[in-house]
Amino acid sequence: MKCEICGRRAESRFCELHKRAQENLREKYEEWKRAMDITWEEYLREVLKNPLTGLWVKEVARILLASSEEKEAPSMQEKV
Numbered sequence: 001m002k003c004e005i006c007g008r009r010a011e012s013r014f015c016e017l018h019k020r021a022q023e024n025l026r027e028k029y030e031e032w033k034r035a036m037d038i039t040w041e042e043y044l045r046e047v048l049k050n051p052l053t054g055l056w057v058k059e060v061a062r063i064l065l066a067s068s069e070e071k072e073a074p075s076m077q078e079k080v
């Protein structure tokens, strides 16, 4: 398998680096959810808007957001 983001060889959907970024995202989401009422999608959008977010994490967030929006029309044409 290849990483969906960078095309590096991977054992699952993402390579090691992007997998780690995804885990970070999940952990942070748990924290956010405890502090406020926020959905996964809203959270991903906030992460993408945040200038402090690392590049790896942003790449993962963008992919996850895109796949969670498959049913809806893609309304965000963001240039990040």
Ligand SMILES: [Zn+2]
Residues within 6 Å of the ligand: 003, 004, 005, 006, 007, 008, 014, 015, 016, 017, 018
């Ligand atoms: Zn990757």
